Every structure is written in C-alpha cells, then in structure tokens.
Amino acid sequence: MIEGAKWRRWAFFYIPLGAFIFTLLFPFYWMLVTAVRPDSELYRPWNAPNYAPFWTAHPTLDHITYLLQETLFSTWMLNTLLISVAATLISLFCGLLAGYALSRLKFRFAGMLGTAIFITYLVPQTLLFIPLADIVRNFRLGDTPWALILTYPTFLIPFCTWLLMGYFKAIPRELEECARIDGATRWQAMIHIIFPIAVPGILSAGIFAFTLSWNEFIYALVFLSSPTEKTVSVGVTSELIRGDVFYWGSLMAGALLGSIPVAFVYSFFVEYYVAGLTGAVKG
Amino acid sequence: MAVSDVTTTSDTYAGSVRRWPITRLLEDERWLAFVLLLPTMVLLGLFIAYPFVKGVELSVTDAKVGVPGNFVGMQNFVVLLNDSIFRVAVWNTVVYTAVTTVFKLALGLWLALLLNRNFKGKALTRAFILLPFIIPTVLSTFAWKWMFDPTFSVINWTLFRLGLISSRINWLGDPNLALISVIVVNIWRGVPFYAISLLAGLQTINPELQDAAAIDGAKPWQRFWYVTWPLLLPVTLVVVLFSVIQTFADFQLVYVLTGGGPANATQLFATYAYQVGVGTGLLSQGAAISLAMFPVLLVVVIVQLLYIRRVETL
Numbered sequence: 123m124i125e126g127a128k129w130r131r132w133a134f135f136y137i138p139l140g141a142f143i144f145t146l147l148f149p150f151y152w153m154l155v156t157a158v159r160p161d162s163e164l165y166r167p168w169n170a171p172n173y174a175p176f177w178t179a180h181p182t183l184d185h186i187t188y189l190l191q192e193t194l195f196s197t198w199m200l201n202t203l204l205i206s207v208a209a210t211l212i213s214l215f216c217g218l219l220a221g222y223a224l225s226r227l228k229f230r231f232a233g234m235l236g237t238a239i240f241i242t243y244l245v246p247q248t249l250l251f252i253p254l255a256d257i258v259r260n261f262r263l264g265d266t267p268w269a270l271i272l273t274y275p276t277f278l279i280p281f282c283t284w285l286l287m288g289y290f291k292a293i294p295r296e297l298e299e300c301a302r303i304d305g306a307t308r309w310q311a312m313i314h315i316i317f318p319i320a321v322p323g324i325l326s327a328g329i330f331a332f333t334l335s336w337n338e339f340i341y342a343l344v345f346l347s348s349p350t351e352k353t354v355s356v357g358v359t360s361e362l363i364r365g366d367v368f369y370w371g372s373l374m375a376g377a378l379l380g381s382i383p384v385a386f387v388y389s390f391f392v393e394y395y396v397a398g399l400t401g402a403v404k405g
Numbered sequence: 406m407a408v409s410d411v412t413t414t415s416d417t418y419a420g421s422v423r424r425w426p427i428t429r430l431l432e433d434e435r436w437l438a439f440v441l442l443l444p445t446m447v448l449l450g451l452f453i454a455y456p457f458v459k460g461v462e463l464s465v466t467d468a469k470v471g472v473p474g475n476f477v478g479m480q481n482f483v484v485l486l487n488d489s490i491f492r493v494a495v496w497n498t499v500v501y502t503a504v505t506t507v508f509k510l511a512l513g514l515w516l517a518l519l520l521n522r523n524f525k526g527k528a529l530t531r532a533f534i535l536l537p538f539i540i541p542t543v544l545s546t547f548a549w550k551w552m553f554d555p556t557f558s559v560i561n562w563t564l565f566r567l568g569l570i571s572s573r574i575n576w577l578g579d580p581n582l583a584l585i586s587v588i589v590v591n592i593w594r595g596v597p598f599y600a601i602s603l604l605a606g607l608q609t610i611n612p613e614l615q616d617a618a619a620i621d622g623a624k625p626w627q628r629f630w631y632v633t634w635p636l637l638l639p640v641t642l643v644v645v646l647f648s649v650i651q652t653f654a655d656f657q658l659v660y661v662l663t664g665g666g667p668a669n670a671t672q673l674f675a676t677y678a679y680q681v682g683v684g685t686g687l688l689s690q691g692a693a694i695s696l697a698m699f700p701v702l703l704v705v706v707i708v709q710l711l712y713i714r715r716v717e718t719l
Contacts, residue, residue, distance in 0.1 A: 149548040223441035246654030248675035252682040253460035339657040355543040377544035400605035
C-alpha cells in the first residue's frame with residue numbers, strides 16, 4: 123500500500139497518476155466530443171466568447187450518419203476486418219509450426235534460422251515498402267486484399283514465432299515423450315499434446331497480431347489505390363479530406379468507430395494482450 | 406538411453422499399424438522441421454528477403470514508375486549526400502528518435518513505478534493506460550491534429566484561459582514548433598508501451614530485496630537507484646532497442662500531422678522516401694533513401710542480438 127502522510131500520497135502518487143491518465147486519455151474524449159458536436163459549434167474559433175470546448179449542449183449523430191451513408195466507411199471496415207483476420211490466421215499457422223520446429227526439433231541451421239527470423243522481426247515496414255510495391259505489382263496482387271493478407275505476415279510471423287517459442291520451451295519434453303511411447307507420431311504429439319497446452323500463447327499472439335494488422339498503414343497506403351479496396355486508416359486519411367478541407371466531425375467519428383473493433387478485442391483479452399506485449403519484448 | 410527406448414517403442418508400434426510414407430517421413434526430425442518451417446520460409450523469402458535484394462538492385466539504377474532503369478552505380482547515394490532535404494531528414498530523424506526515447510523512457514519508468522504499487526482499480530487503470538498504444542496510430546493522430554488546429558485548438562483555448570498565451574499558436578504550421586509537436590505525439594503514443602513493459606519487469610523483482618535495503622536504512626531514492634534500477638536494466642535495454650527501431654523508421658504519425666512540412670521541418674527518412682519514391686515516382690531514389698536507414702538499424706539489431714545471446718548463455 124502507499125505509505126506516508128496524506129499530502130505525500132497526493133503529491134507523489136495520486137496527482138502524477140491522475141495527470142498521466144488525463145493526458146493519455148484526453149485525445150479519445152476529444153474524439154468523442156467532436157464526433158457528436160454539430161458543425162455550428164465545431165467551427166467556432168477558440169477565442170470566441172461562447173466557445174465551450176469540453177462538452178456540447180446539442181449532441182448530434184449527423185457525422186456518424188454521414189460517415190455510414192455517404193462514404194465507403196463500412197466497406198473499409200469490412201476490408202480491414204477481412205485482411206486483419208486472414209493475416210492473423212496465416213501468421214498464427216506459420217508461427218505455430220515454425221515456433222515448434224525451432225524450439226523442439228534438432229536439425230542443422232536451427233540456430234541460424236532462429237536468428238534470421240528474429241532479425242526479420244526487427245525489419246520496419248518503411249525499409250522495404252518501395253521494392254515490395256514493385257513485387258506486389260509484378261505478382262498482380264496490387265489493389266487487392268491479397269497484397270496485404272500476404273505481406274502483413276512478414277512482420278507478424280516473426281513475432282508469433284518468437285512468442286510461441288517461449289511457450290513451447292516452457293512445456294516439459296516428458297509430456298511429448300509419454301505420448302510417443304503410447305504410440306503417437308511426432309506430428310500427432312505436436313497437434314494433440316503441445317498445441318493445446320500453448321493455447322494461452324496462441325491467443326496472446328493472435329490478439330497482438332490482430333491489433334498490429336489493424337494498425338498497419340504504409341503498406342495499405344502504397345499497395346491499394348481504389349477507394350473500395352482501402353482499409354480504415356487509409357480511407358479515413360485520403361477520402362475524408364478534400365484538398366485542404368477537413369471534415370473534422372466525420373473524421374473524428376471515423377477515428378472513433380475505426381478504433382472500436384481493436385478496443386473491443388482488447389477489452390476482452392487485456393491480460394493476453396499484455397502477455398503478448400511483454401513476451402514480445404522479453405522473448 | 407531414454408531417447409533410443411522411445412524410438413524402439415514407436416518403431417515397433419509403426420510396424421503393427423499401417424502408416425503412410427509421409428507419416429514415416431515426418432518421424433525424422435529433419436524432415437519434420439523442414440515441413441514445419443516451409444510456409445514461414447516461403448512467405449518471409451518472398452516478401453522480406455526478395456524485396457531487400459530488389460531494393461538494393463533498385464537503388465543502383467535510375468528506375469522510375471513504369472520505366473525499368475539502367476545501372477548507375479552509387480549515383481543515387483551521391484545525389485543524396487548533396488541533397489539538402491535529405492540532410493535535414495537525417496538530422497530530424499536523429500533528433501526525433503533521441504528526444505522521444507529519452508522522454509518515453511523517463512515518463513514510462515515513472516508511470517511504471519506508480520502502477521507497481523497496490524491501489525484500488527489498478528487493473529482497470531492499466532487497461533486504460535494502454536489505449537494510446539493499441540488504438541490505430543493514424544486514427545489517434547487525427548485527434549491530435551484536430552487538437553493542434555490553429556483556429557480551433559483546444560490546447561490554445563486552455564493556455565489562453567490560463568493566461569499563458571495572448572495570441573494563437575500555430576503548432577503544426579510553425580517550422581520551429583512542428584517538430585516539437587510531432588515529438589509530443591510520439592511520446593504520448595509510446596509512454597504506455599514503455600510503462601507496461603517496464604511494469605512487467607518491475608513485477609519480476611523480488612520485493613524482499615526492497616525490504617532488505619529499507620531495513621539497512623536505504624532511502625526510497627537509494628532503493629530505486631541501487632536495487633530496482635540495476636535489476637530492471639536488462640528489460641529496459643530491450644524495450645529501448647525495440648522502440649528506437651520503430652521510432653527511427655516512423656512514418657504514419659508524421660504523414661498525418663504534417664506530411665513532412667512545413668518546409669521539410671518534420672521530414673524523416675521514411676516520409677522523405679515516400680515523398681520521393683511514391684509521390685514523385687522516382688523509385689530508385691526512394692529505395693536509396695529507405696536503404697540509407699539500414700546501417701543504423703543494423704547496428705541496433707547487432708546490439709540486440711549480442712545482448713540476447715548473452716542473456717541466453719547466462
């Protein structure tokens with residue numbers, strides 16, 4: 123518990139923590155207020171006498187209706203969902219198999235391959251996006267969801283593999299050996315004994331991979347061009363701004379709604395997400 | 406001994422039940438490893454290794470969009486060395502990475518220490534604090550762009566009401582302020598990651614060590630500096646290295662807030678590569694700018710690898 127006099131508790135604990143929470147969450151509150159604020163209030167300069175920034179007396183759903191009816195927002199949401207789920211599943215599949223092989227099997231180059239996968243984990247998307255755009259075009263994947271479904275695993279697989287290796291290493295070898303004594307093949311032991319035990323790890327990796335996919339921007343920006351193919355982040359950036367005019371109401375509504383799927387998944391699996399995050403760092 | 410026993414048993418078993426040849430093949434560790442690693446190797450080979458080779462290839466040609474270029478040697482890199490915008494971008498990237506990393510570490514550590522105590526609503530607080538990190542960067546950055554809007558800025562309103570300013574501040578339009586504004590948003594987004602990772606590190610430290618130091622008369626500050634910090638250092642280093650790579654190669658935040666402007670005041674490696682490679686269509690030049698990040702990233706990766714190997718051998 124927090125020790126010391128009352129003023130010390132306030133000065134060294136409650137006030138700093140409160141300030142952190144306020145600063146970290148304020149932009150989201152601001153998104154929400156802007157999304158439901160009518161345009162007449164929105165575009166009132168900050169030094170106007172009746173500028174009331176922190177609430178609105180006339181909340182409206184106009185921006186959200188506009189977003190859903192007049193723009194392709196719902197299409198972008200579906201695109202992003204499809205791409206994120208598909209990329210996550212592919213990455214989990216590859217990561218599970220690779221993680222098992224690297225942590226459990228003895229073969230030549232095992233160490234080297236492990237290091238290679240770890241290095242790809244550290245390759246940022248911005249290093250390769252230009253040649254990759256060329257390759258995507260040559261494979262005739264440009265402007266299709268496949269351009270992202272197949273390239274997102276490049277940063278998700280290394281992460282999933284690395285995280286799952288940690289889980290596999292923690293499972294005692296004897297468990298597998300018992301199964302094999304009872305007549306299971308290596309393959310069966312892997313599928314029926316090891317994978318079920320690693321379910322928490324799979325869940326962590328999956329949730330983390332899903333949020334990373336949903337967050338990805340530069341590949342989506344460069345590989346997709348038709349408005350109907352875009353993901354939420356790219357669609358909001360490119361289609362809700364006309365020249366220099368920002369439709370702030372619908373932009374914020376878009377930012378808010380576009381964040382909901384990630385926030386939703388996150389809220390149910392906070393512990394798994396944190397395990398994924400810290401596991402990703404510790405390895 | 407134990408291993409050979411296992412093999413004999415399963416061989417006997419294999420003889421009694423009909424097995425497909427493929428199943429027998431997968432009993433061999435090397436073949437199984439090959440099959441298990443194949444999908445990963447294909448995907449990473451096609452979309453990491455191949456683009457890397459292709460990027461190097463592009464950077465020594467004069468290719469433009471739709472025009473397969475000719476070999477020009479180091480021409481693109483020579484051009485970069487004499488390119489004043491590129492120099493600005495390099496400098497900005499270094500400042501951006503250094504300043505944000507220091508602040509993210511300091512504030513993240515502070516927040517982690519606060520969260521490491523027991524208080525009501527701790528789990529909920531921790532869940533909410535991670536929001537800036539999990540919400541898609543582009544979307545939350547738009548909220549900041551709106552908060553920085555010169556005419557409608559809520560930050561200006563607050564500062565004005567507090568009597569700190571008398572006229573409006575153009576956060577993103579002023580070349581001197583733009584980089585600072587971008588840095589603030591990056592710190593805002595990164596602090597939760599540092600805090601939660603360091604909190605995980607703090608939780609592995611045995612509280613008895615703290616108690617022992619306290620009994621020996623160590624003040625809270627000394628307890629932190631001589632007990633907690635040295636034990637937290639390994640986690641800290643890994644977190645910092647990860648974050649440095651991400652920050653050094655950052656794109657989306659600057660793309661949304663300023664697009665690299667005003668007058669290239671916030672131009673980074675990645676935004677400049679995008680502007681040249683995609684915006685102007687000079688593929689080879691853009692690829693060269695991206696690849697110029699590589700030596701720095703390589704150094705960080707090597708430090709990371711050496712460090713992880715050391716941890717594993719301990």
